[in-house]
Amino acid sequence: MIVWNPWHGCHKISEGCQHCYMFRRDEAFGKDSNRVTQTKDFHLPIMRTRSREYRLTYLDNPIYVCLTSDFFIEEADPWRQAVWDIIHYRKDLQFKIITKRIHRFNECLPEKSVRSYPNVTIVCTCENQRTADERLPILLSVNAVHKEIIHEPMLERIDIEPYLSSGEIEAVTCGGESGDDARICDYDWILDTREQCVRHNVAFHFRQTGAKFRKGKRLFYIERSLQMRQAQKADIDFVPVTEEERNPYDRILRFLSKSPYMTAFTLPPDMKEYCRKRDMKDIERQAYELIRQKLAPACPKNDGYQTPKDGHPVFIAQHAVAACSRKRLEKWHDIAMGRKLTEREIIYIVGLVMEWIRRELAKDDTAPTENNLSS
Numbered sequence: 261m262i263v264w265n266p267w268h269g270c271h272k273i274s275e276g277c278q279h280c281y282m283f284r285r286d287e288a289f290g291k292d293s294n295r296v297t298q299t300k301d302f303h304l305p306i307m308r309t310r311s312r313e314y315r316l317t318y319l320d321n322p323i324y325v326c327l328t329s330d331f332f333i334e335e336a337d338p339w340r341q342a343v344w345d346i347i348h349y350r351k352d353l354q355f356k357i358i359t360k361r362i363h364r365f366n367e368c369l370p371e372k373s374v375r376s377y378p379n380v381t382i383v384c385t386c387e388n389q390r391t392a393d394e395r396l397p398i399l400l401s402v403n404a405v406h407k408e409i410i411h412e413p414m415l416e417r418i419d420i421e422p423y424l425s426s427g428e429i430e431a432v433t434c435g436g437e438s439g440d441d442a443r444i445c446d447y448d449w450i451l452d453t454r455e456q457c458v459r460h461n462v463a464f465h466f467r468q469t470g471a472k473f474r475k476g477k478r479l480f481y482i483e484r485s486l487q488m489r490q491a492q493k494a495d496i497d498f499v500p501v502t503e504e505e506r507n508p509y510d511r512i513l514r515f516l517s518k519s520p521y522m523t524a525f526t527l528p529p530d531m532k533e534y535c536r537k538r539d540m541k542d543i544e545r546q547a548y549e550l551i552r553q554k555l556a557p558a559c560p561k562n563d564g565y566q567t568p569k570d571g572h573p574v575f576i577a578q579h580a581v582a583a584c585s586r587k588r589l590e591k592w593h594d595i596a597m598g599r600k601l602t603e604r605e606i607i608y609i610v611g612l613v614m615e616w617i618r619r620e621l622a623k624d625d626t627a628p629t630e631n632n633l634s635s
């Protein structure tokens with residue numbers, strides 16, 4: 261994890277700051293954490309090595325900004341524009357700005373539009389429900405390109421569904437508190453946040469357990485060096501499902517729609533009626549039967565002529581998706597002729613056929629009618 265601290269020092273602002281790591285570390289060195297000063301790393305992203313290469317490269321992404329302070333702290337107001345400029349200059353680097361002071365975002369904007377900083381993610385920290393309800397509406401309202409949430413240290417179960425449902429939040433990270441006085445982090449809270457993320461298809465990352473970790477009725481004391489590893493072991497991170505994974509047939513149907521021959525096929529009203537009167541599972545069963553019989557053998561009889569152009573919705577769909585013969589399967593789907601279809605290939609073809617039928621049926625639901633046309 262690469263950290264860039266252009267300034268150091270902060271003031272405690274909410275419950276999550278109570279055992280701030282930076283304060284604890286400074287105290288050990290007799291340093292005043294409330295004094296905010298520039299650091300020697302102020303220009304880190306544009307500093308070069310002796311061989312004139314940048315010290316930070318895209319391989320270091322993402323760069324975490326201000327972990328021993330807050331990017332939006334008042335004392336840094338005179339220095340912040342220089343940092344915005346550095347961030348703008350190093351477009352190849354991804355910067356994650358972590359803050360508990362999202363309320364100052366609009367006072368601390370760069371001279372250029374904040375939309376011209378696609379390499380910046382604003383990460384709002386909220387440790388409990390109170391801070392979530394105070395800060396997240398502000399996070400949603402600001403004009404940043406990328407937005408994330410961190411619950412670290414997570415101090416209680418936190419409901420963030422109203423904010424996730426906005427579609428603006430890209431990721432949520434959870435973690436416990438470190439140090440001798442650490443407050444307990446409960447695994448159920450972590451799982452609850454994960455569930456919220458899964459429901460809204462938002463990335464979720466369990467970063468570390470913290471020093472006192474409760475799982476069920478047991479309380480575990482976990483050494484700092486093991487806190488990240490234990491979280492990793494839980495293996496509960498969630499990666500959002502892409503549009504293509506949601507509907508794996510989207511891309512291929514878009515590709516096939518370039519063929520005038522295939523787009524000429526539509527499901528006539530009697531066939532739609534046939535589908536609507538039946539359970540779609542029955543149609544799917546019929547599709548499996550027809551594909552297994554007429555397409556699956558290594559050398560189907562009369563290949564190229566085995567699928568009529570009407571008489572059953574599956575026949576019409578097969579023509580519309582280039583799955584009516586082995587020749588067309590090879591040409592459009594790269595499925596070789598001269599060998600038996602595999603089970604995976606049969607599942608793929610039936611899925612495609614059924615998706616086409618579903619889309620044809622849905623067209624009626626969205627087509628304008630006399631009743632739903634506005635005047």
Ligand code: SF4
Pocket residue numbers: 270271272273274276277280281282283327328329330360
């Ligand atoms: S905002 Fe962050 S750096 Fe500042 S006191 Fe709180 S936890 Fe520490």
